[in-house]
Amino acid sequence: MSVKKQIRIALRNCGVINPERIEEYISRDGYFALGKVLSEMTPEEAVKVIKDSGIRGRGGAGFPTGLKWELASKNKADQKYVVCNADEGDPGAFMDRSILEGDPHSVLEAMALCAYCMGATQGFIYIRAEYPLAIERLKIAIEQAGELGLLGKNIFGSGFDFDIGLKYGAGAFVCGEETALIHSMEGERGEPTLKPPFPAESGYLGKPTNVNNVETYANIPVIFLKGASWFNGIGTETSKGTKVFALAGKVNNVGLVEVPMGTTLREVIFEIGGGIKDGKKFKAVQTGGPSGGCLTEKHLDTPIDYENLVANGSMMGSGGMIIMDEDDCMVSVAKFFLDFSVEESCGKCSPCRIGNKRLHELLKRICEGKGELPDLDRLKNLSEVIKDTSLCGLGQSSPNPVLSTLDNFHHEYLSHVVDKKCTSGVCTDLLEYFIVEENCIGCTACARACPVGAISGERKEPHLINPDTCIKCGACMEKCKFDAVILK
Ligand SMILES: Cc1cc2nc3c(=O)[nH]c(=O)nc-3n(C[C@H](O)[C@H](O)[C@H](O)COP(=O)(O)O)c2cc1C
Numbered sequence: 414m415s416v417k418k419q420i421r422i423a424l425r426n427c428g429v430i431n432p433e434r435i436e437e438y439i440s441r442d443g444y445f446a447l448g449k450v451l452s453e454m455t456p457e458e459a460v461k462v463i464k465d466s467g468i469r470g471r472g473g474a475g476f477p478t479g480l481k482w483e484l485a486s487k488n489k490a491d492q493k494y495v496v497c498n499a500d501e502g503d504p505g506a507f508m509d510r511s512i513l514e515g516d517p518h519s520v521l522e523a524m525a526l527c528a529y530c531m532g533a534t535q536g537f538i539y540i541r542a543e544y545p546l547a548i549e550r551l552k553i554a555i556e557q558a559g560e561l562g563l564l565g566k567n568i569f570g571s572g573f574d575f576d577i578g579l580k581y582g583a584g585a586f587v588c589g590e591e592t593a594l595i596h597s598m599e600g601e602r603g604e605p606t607l608k609p610p611f612p613a614e615s616g617y618l619g620k621p622t623n624v625n626n627v628e629t630y631a632n633i634p635v636i637f638l639k640g641a642s643w644f645n646g647i648g649t650e651t652s653k654g655t656k657v658f659a660l661a662g663k664v665n666n667v668g669l670v671e672v673p674m675g676t677t678l679r680e681v682i683f684e685i686g687g688g689i690k691d692g693k694k695f696k697a698v699q700t701g702g703p704s705g706g707c708l709t710e711k712h713l714d715t716p717i718d719y720e721n722l723v724a725n726g727s728m729m730g731s732g733g734m735i736i737m738d739e740d741d742c743m744v745s746v747a748k749f750f751l752d753f754s755v756e757e758s759c760g761k762c763s764p765c766r767i768g769n770k771r772l773h774e775l776l777k778r779i780c781e782g783k784g785e786l787p788d789l790d791r792l793k794n795l796s797e798v799i800k801d802t803s804l805c806g807l808g809q810s811s812p813n814p815v816l817s818t819l820d821n822f823h824h825e826y827l828s829h830v831v832d833k834k835c836t837s838g839v840c841t842d843l844l845e846y847f848i849v850e851e852n853c854i855g856c857t858a859c860a861r862a863c864p865v866g867a868i869s870g871e872r873k874e875p876h877l878i879n880p881d882t883c884i885k886c887g888a889c890m891e892k893c894k895f896d897a898v899i900l901k
């Protein structure tokens with residue numbers, strides 16, 4: 414993985430320090446920001462630093478973090494809470510896990526800073542139980558910080574008290590949505606509720622609660638140490654700082670990259686990611702996880718920021734980036750992501766529960782060669798209804814893979830429904846097994862392997878497949894040593 418063009422802010426300590434030794438975090442200026450803020454700044458001054466930095470939430474929605482902290486600080490209550498969202502449910506995403514495993518103290522320190530700003534005394538990290546190493550490291554970090562008086566009572570002799578506990582999630586994607594997360598923390602069903610009220614007004618146990626993502630928190634201590642203008646000097650007009658992406662799919666270098674906002678997709682995929690595997694042709698990049706969209710060649714030079722991705726039919730999401738090549742069928746890709754949303758819908762509202770199921774059925778029909786032209790309009794109309802009427806972000810964004818592939822790869826949909834062809838050779842129902850006469854020596858291996866007797870032909874004569882009898886099991890192709898059986 415090329416380090417060219419990468420800047421490590423959120424990942425600054427990952428792989429550099431031993432995360433189980435607080436001394437190593439401290440040796441890299443760890444807890445210095447907390448000391449500085451508690452001894453030199455009022456909560457209002459500290460909130461202003463975060464507002465001026467321009468940092469926006471890294472968990473998906475991109476809400477300005479300083480504004481969120483300000484709202485939570487202004488709401489009066491006897492008790493307030495700071496929550497870290499470590500649910501990380503996007504398939505293929507492991508940015509937050511890496512931060513928690515590699516640098517847990519940066520998140521603890523940031524939560525303490527947030528608590529001071531808003532007047533909270535208790536924090537919780539909501540983390541999926543499938544992250545045992547991250548949980549272990551957090552437990553060690555919390556204990557070590559407590560022993561040194563960096564968490565607990567009267568931190569740095571300032572009179573400020575703050576403790577952090579862990580809450581475990583069972584791995585439902587929807588529990589990453591902040592209202593569902595709070596219900597899950599309370600022991601209720603992990604289902605979202607309408608906003609307002611926002612958690613900053615009424616969150617955990619009905620008290621003002623600030624929810625931020627792991628990566629958002631990991632940036633905070635450095636902002637206090639280096640200053641708001643240092644941070645807002647990195648990035649684009651509307652999106653400041655860096656973003657961590659999990660590069661996956663058909664790219665040579667997979668893994669985590671942290672780049673300044675404004676880096677182009679081409680730079681990430683071709684310079685840092687080393688280009689497409691096996692010299693194949695780039696086809697699409699899916700950003701934003703299951704609810705993002707598929708961008709194409711024409712978007713490669715677009716600088717990555719919150720607004721640009723949305724304007725092009727996708728989104729930043731939490732930072733998943735899946736690269737696809739010429740062998741990927743974009744209708745199947747849309748079906749794959751829809752499958753995830755259908756599985757993960759909590760079922761509370763009907764547009765998402767029923768609408769996504771119907772969308773998935775339409776896509777399945779198209780992939781099986783049973784689609785018809787009006788299905789493309791049905792897909793579009795239903796997608797828009799689901800987006801407009803679903804209760805939470807899951808339903809509101811789940812049709813994005815359908816809409817973006819309909820927009821950018823319309824020709825692939827047309828070839829599925831009109832020509833009944835999958836040009837990438839992925840939808841097996843649309844493919845036909847065929848024996849190339851010139852290559853066939855009449856060894857009969859294919860005919861003997863065929864479970865339904867679909868192959869006819871005399872020994873030493875070219876054989877023939879009857880497409881009406883063939884069940885497309887592929888056994889003939891596997892058996893033929895002369896590459897005579899092909900798919901077309
Ligand atoms: C279906 C769904 C899943 C989400 N999953 C996560 C998640 O795993 N982690 C996360 O930080 N935010 C997730 N979010 C976004 C949260 O609701 C919330 O906006 C975020 O935690 C706020 O933190 P931030 O401002 O630092 O981004 C999800 C949202 C939706 C709609």
Ligand code: SF4
Nearest residue numbers: 760761762765805808
């Ligand atoms: S949009 Fe989907 S996940 Fe969200 S509340 Fe409705 S059914 Fe549940």
Ligand code: SF4
Nearest residue numbers: 863883884886887889
């Ligand atoms: S794909 Fe299977 S069913 Fe079809 S001809 Fe080959 S062996 Fe027979």
